[in-house]
Amino acid sequence: MTDGRRIAAGIARLVGLLVLAVALQAILTSRFTLLGVTADLFVILTVLVGLTRGSLIGGVLGFVAGLLADMVFLDPIGLHALIYLVTGYAIGRYAEWLPPLSAWAVVAAAAAATLGSQFAYAVFQLLTGGGASFFGMLWVQVLPSALVNGLVAAPLYLGLVRLRLIRRLDAVHAVR
Amino acid sequence: MSGQKGAGRRRLVFTVLVMASLLLVTLFLRESAGGFLHSMQTDGLGAMSPLQSLATRAVEPFQDGWRYVTGLWSAYEENEKLTAEVEELRGRVIELEEGAEQNRDLKELLDFRESGIFPEGSTFVVARVIGRSPTQWEEWLQIDRGTADGLAVNQPVVGAMGPVGNSPAGKGLVGKVVAVTAHSAQVQLILDSQSSVAAKVQGGTAEGILQGSLSRTLIMDYVERDQLVEEGVVVVTSGMGGIYPRGIPVGVVTGIGEEDVNIYKQIEVQPQLNLYGLTEVMVITNPPAETGLGEGFLPTGIQSGSGSGRD
Structure with a gap:
């Protein structure tokens, strides 16, 4: 397979993942709650791609996933795009520089990324005069979301690797 | 050398996308509700809604199953809580039957029921x-x-x-x-932290603004301290603001807070409905015209709004 075809196949896989995430988020995930919250597949996908493909692709995918999330979540367009862009980039940088790439890294990274993105969302709420605060939402939204996203990320990672839709964790070293 | 080039490209892409995001958010917040980005979002949502409708029907059995499974976890706790609530309600019913004041409350409730909640001709x-x-x-x-x-x-x-x-x-x-x-x-939903509804205590003169809170109860604020409010009374819409017709039940008073430093009472109201279990709702498509009454009622420093403000 030539380089061009390989790149095209990689892009097609990522686009397919995003379409799948939109469909699952809009149709299924929002209907099934655990601990009072639903899983955010966009942030999980951003974390998985950031971990396995590095900061550049992680950031770009986070940006696109964020735009789709803004459509699905009815939030100001660009808000989640910015949050997930930074998330994907930061997770990608982490994966490029540090090698603790066991399956637990997926759980920890998804939970940490969720905490970060929820905090960023809280800052936006604060700036725009929203009624809910980060600490007020800590027990009802922020921590349960981090836990649920972390738990969902692990099986999702294993499933997507098995379907060859994303790379294995150690593949990111090739990107370094 | 190529590593430096790659790092430079990565930073450039990151910076460009950050700028693009900030630009999009700014444009979205500054444009009107009919602007390009709002329209794009609305069109996207509209395109997905048929798919969601179809999916709602398709996943209902699985959803019910999921609810059943998750419901089992909290069944014991729920049972204890409900038993306590039943006991409390039994006691309250006995009080209502015995006391003249409670009889008046019941009569008011009955009158309210028979008078019809919604304005005549509502569709x-x-x-x-x-x-x-x-x-x-x-x-x-x-x-x-x-x-x-x-x-x-x-x-x-x-x-x-x-x-x-x-x-x-x-x-x-x-x-x-x-x-x-x-x-x-x-x-x-009325429980949204951005929602506010002009409301009054049924059968009384206490009026205030009902706002959502994180504890999934409503807080009725701006109630004058000299107003008499008791736990268990029904709170209804006051009709001020022109969006909600007068007299729609909203909830029941479950707590009353008064602080020396606060010139208003803060009343906790439990919604009439379990808003998270609703599967069907009714939209009143001919609500009353804007009266502007709400503006006059609002305390200093509070503004009414159309999208997410006070109604």
């Missing part, structure tokens, strides 16, 4: 709930009716989950339409 559109807010930062429902069915922004939404019949129990206000496409609409 309703029944809608199915096809989506819910993914987080508790915001509390909204998505329904499968839109402009094609006569829905418009700011129309009140009511629901019923209580016993069949004329009893007002389990019937009440859900929220209002805040965004609408041809075949779907977004309903801001």
Whole structure:
């Protein structure tokens, strides 16, 4: 397979993942709650791609996933795009520089990324005069979301690797 | 050398995308509700709504199964809580039957029931709930009716989950339409932290503003301290602000707070309905015209709004 075809196949896989995430988020995930919250597949996908493909692709995918999330979540367009862009980039940088790439890294990274993105969302709420605060939402939204996203990320990672839709964790070293 | 080049490209892409995001957010927040980005979002939502409607029907059995499984976890705790509530309610019923004051309350409730809650000539559109807010930062429902069915922004939404019949129990206000496409609409729940509803205590003169809170109860604020409010009384819409008709049940007073430093009482109100269990709602498509009465009522420093403000 030539380089061009390989790149095209990689892009097609990522686009397919995003379409799948939109469909699952809009149709299924929002209907099934655990601990009072639903899983955010966009942030999980951003974390998985950031971990396995590095900061550049992680950031770009986070940006696109964020735009789709803004459509699905009815939030100001660009808000989640910015949050997930930074998330994907930061997770990608982490994966490029540090090698603790066991399956637990997926759980920890998804939970940490969720905490970060929820905090960023809280800052936006604060700036725009929203009624809910980060600490007020800590027990009802922020921590349960981090836990649920972390738990969902692990099986999702294993499933997507098995379907060859994303790379294995150690593949990111090739990107370094 | 190529590593430096790659790092430079990565930073450039990151910076460009950060700028693009900030630009998009700024444009979105500054443009009107009919602007390009809002329209794009609405069109996207509209395109997905048929798929969501279909999916709602398809996943219902699985959803019910999931609810059953998750419900088992809390069944024991729920049972204890409900038993305690039943005991408390039994005691309250006995008090109501014995006391003259309680009899008056019951009579008022009966009069209220027989007088009819909604203005004469009100028309309703029944809608199915096809989506819910993914987080508790915001509390909204998505329904499968839109402009094609006569829905418009700011129309009140009511629901019923209580016993069949004329009893007002389990019937009440859900929220209002805040965004609408041809075949779907977004309903801001009264529990949303951005929601506020002008309300009054049924049978009394105490009036205030009901606002959502994180504890999934409503807080009725700006109630004058000299107003008499008792726990257990029903809170209804006051009709001020011109969005919600007067007299729609909203909830029951469950707590009253007074602080020496606060010139107002803060009243905790439990919603009439379990807003998270609704599967169908009714939209009032001919709500009363704007009266502007709400403006005069609002305390200093509080502004009314159309999208997410006070109604």
